[in-house]
Amino acid sequence: MIPAAFDYVRATSLDDALARLAADDGAKVIAGGQSILPLMKLRLARPETLVDIGRLTELQGVRRLPDGRVAVGALTTYAAMIADPILGHYGLLRDALPNIGDTQVRNRGTIGGAIAHADPASDMPAILLALDAEVVARSATAERTIPITSFFEGAFDSALRPGEIITEIRLPGGRDDVGSAYSAIEQPASGYSIAGVAAVIGARSGDRWGLCAVGVTGVGEHPYRATAVEQAIRGGASVADAATHATDGITVASDIHADREYRTHVAAVQVRRALEAAAARLG
Amino acid sequence: MTTDMLGKSVKRVEDRRLITGGGRYVDDIKLQSMAYCAILRSPYAHANIRSIDTSAAKAMPGVLDVMVGTDIPYNPLPLAWPAGGSAGLQNNVNTPRALATDSVKWTGEGVAAVIAETPEQAFDALEAIVVDYEPLPTVVDAEKATQPGAPQLHENAPNNIVFDWTVGDKAGTDAAVDAAEVVVRQRIVNQRLIPNPMETRGDIGLYNPGTDEYTIWMSSQTPHIQRILLAIFVMGIPEHKLRCISPDVGGAFGTKIFCYADYVVVLHASKRLGGRAVKWIESRRENYQSTIHGRDHITYLEIAGSKQGEISAVRVKTYANLGGRLSTIGPGIPTTLYARVLSGCYKIPNVFAEVIGVYTNTVFVDAYRGAGRPEATYVIERAMDLFANEIGMDPAELRRRNFIAPDKFPYENPSGLGTASGGAKIYIDSGNYEPAMDKALAMAGYAGMDKAKAEARRRGKYLGVGLSTYIEVCGVAPSKWIGAVGEGWGAAMWESANIKVHLTGKVVVTMGTQPQGQGHETTYAQVIGHELGIPMEDIVVQHSDTQGTPMGYGSYGSRTSSVGSTAAIRAAAKIREKARRYAAHMLEASVEDIEVDGAEYRVKGSPDKKKTFQEIAFALDLAFDAPEGMEPYLDETAYYDTPNCTWPFGTHVAIVEVDEATGHVDLVKYVAVDDVGNKINPMIVDGQLHGGIAQGVGQALWEGAVYGDDGQLLSGSMLDYAMPRAAWFPHLELDETVTPSPVNPIGVKGVGEAGAIASTAAVANAVNDALKPFGIRHLDMPLTSQAVWKAMQSSKGAQA
């Protein structure tokens, strides 16, 4: 199918892109196009103007920040992340990235697009939640940092404001005393997650885990931190027991592939599997 | 000497163009000043159309025309195969029109068409058409649709019933069920599938005002049949004024057999535009709403027999969902092609089937790969497993005890092959079922399954093994029999071939059949090369155009290799005979004294006196010296009506592992031993099996069309309809037994559908076997993670 007509501008710089967004209420950015173009082809999205930021090299790539954290440019593709040696240290990324979409989608889809789109079943959000990432967003007038935990507000709805562009995502530096993993069950037709869980767990001191963070996607209205699971783990519960709290307080989604009961169940299974795999990586 | 390629795995002739981007599918064709058509489809599953306002659309840029149903003066699409038989002729037939006029019966029925200079403009204008609908209540489930109080689709079809058809001996079957020691009953759903050839449909209509002739390019399996149906039954134009061309077809699996509304739309649109070509290409989402679906049966099964495992009767009642209006041969599928082969490869003395064809607010249902036979195989193969479980017998052993013995062929089954009114019968031509099963069981390691199951349990998995000892009926079909069972089926089913031998001995073969990926250009060349003793490279095989190919009925029902090849062999025999007569003339010998060896025509006893095929062709083309009464040139046509169908069989074994925590099913091993008779090209045969198996596994585990109660297709795109992916399959292990078919000269049987017919039941049986420890007897498909997990949960609940 064919998108409705629109105007197109290719941004020459981030500032150019921001200025164009500021000047035009009907403008939207396009990065890799892997989410927005399918919607436009079905005419479910009809932007008046597309501002193409795809070639802004300033937003591509992975670098280590002076404080040891890692910044991933918003336009870094999945394929680039898979190939990146710094990101190779994150177990949960090694698990997740090669299974997001397919070869072709990973060549174009970007991390910025994935979170800006705020698809409730997208994988990257769960991972960034578990990593306590920060999102850096800029408008024509200001730059701000949004903690990932307050970024997702609903299905396809985020804290991003009109006119803002995500410039980078900041991750904590890799640590040897932390294990992480990603485990998901896929909706077979779309390949998106029915339940995808990212877990980060710190080495035990005594009978307590050092830290525990669990991000869940595909299950609720938007990706979320399974705080009840984390509390249970911190309180000394076994992984199996803690996993039963995977959907506490969450309105669990239901569709033809997974109804509420099944999704609730597999969310818990994936939490358990992700936590076990993360713990196993601690050695 | 020319190498004889018959029976060899020759590389395909058609591939060079397809691997280099040189294929030519409908959407690849661009005609001068071609306009584009887009079709507006109903968002409601059931509604009256109060009015359609096209004025705004007509004023849009680039728009050439906007048509609604009343602008198209033709008949509704034809129904070529009413159920017939016991159901008699129906007076409740409702088929689609080119565009709906008064009401819509399913989500996606076409209501208006825009023709514009560009596809963009056509799509833009669709949005400007305003349709005032009066929504009506909907029903999507065939069984529910027949219940009192269900929404009614058509005034002429009370309780939405298209037909209530029976076959077999009711009294005898009832008595056998009543008398049996063991009767197993099960409700079985064979879910609706969306066929999904990778190329959607599409057509280009072209009217020539100068000659009053129509041409249509279509992605069709049956260009000749479409000419008959469109010209005679729909448009009322002379048959010779319509030319149907089917270029490269990107897969079809049955969906492209039928007469579709869009054919009429593009032809009429071209006429209204004074002869501009009009192209319509189906989008994938549209394909889910405007091209036929498959299967969709609800069956009440009873299987009866003794504790020793002698099956005495099978009785079924099946509700067959046919959709909102009938597709071309929709009613023929769940009747003749299903119920008449229900007893499979077993000597079951009593079989009775009642099939109720039903209208619902869904896309029409018609033949999808296997068409009726996968449904039958699924019922009987599940039935065998259910019965084996009930009496505590190994399912392989139960099958062994009930196979039709190899000395019983030709065999007339009691489920209706021979009970067609009119008396024309077909028989199961040949078979030897046990060796195929034994081979498959050995390959699968069937004897060691208990150990494998225990080992899987240690990994948190439940392992299951399932068999399917299928037969299928191929090579449709003797025209007499089709006429008798169809009662109103408007077409015969013979096939045709024409062979022309040019001056230099190069051969052009034109066929009435129509490939969709099966490699006909290769296999026919192998057959004819063998018959005439010439290299394959000297032969080109053409098809697909009603102008220039002999009348033929197209390709479906795994008929091409047996019926089409026989026509080709007969045409080659005529060529050979004439060449022999001319050789006698050239060599001054009597015809009886000419012996033919490959391409050499020799005088018996004087091996030096000989002419080659090429020499004869050359001389006969020039005809300087043709004897009195002999026509110049080698050009012969044969038409062939088969005396019987062919009956491939085999055993497929699937091994699955079920993850207890999520219900996820993993297909870990798949073994298939098929007997498709002799093979023209074993490589192509294997390819057909691979693809068929994958489609059948898709049905067992992942695929299913899901409708909401309001008639919305919830699995309305590839985002929600699970197309099988490469990573979901193990390497398929294939082997064979060979029992040549006595029906045709090369002993082939057909293989286009066998894989799809066999594999669904094998995998479903395997999953049900894996779930036995949970006390689960039967679980309906698709056996998705959710379905399997829920079944395990409820049985755990019940056991607790």
Next chain:
Amino acid sequence: MAAHLSVTVNGTVREADVEPRRLLVQLIREDFDLTGTHVGCDTSQCGACTVHVDGKAVKSCTMLAVQADGSDVTTIEGMASAEGLHPLQTAFWEHHGLQCGFCTPGMIMTAAALLASNPDPTDDEIRHAIAGNFCRCTGYQNIVIAIRAAAAAMRAGSTAGAAS
């Protein structure tokens, strides 16, 4: 508002004026008449439209033509060279990796991208790499076999090349 663009397609610079909404696949098929690249779906899933843009496999139905401006695009028509077919084309032919051929161009383009980064893939890696390419005809078996065979041929070819 038409946009002017210039793309190198299979080594030749081609120009076009297109609406911004023109998809790359339409540019290739309709404007450049290279119809080997197919459209099999409308939800970016089937991979029939796969081409290489600047050496990477992408779904050309999920990219705007204007996004490819200035890029190097390779389609199935650009795979064979003067010396003959690409080893993947040869292998698909020899191992019956295609039936109707509709998925084939996209499948070959994805496979070519795989072999460029992984010259000796396992069957599992091959199956994973073609997750975004649907084939309804072959059950994938002969496609996997063909890709494996092409990989072997290309490895043999490159060692031969290195030796000479």
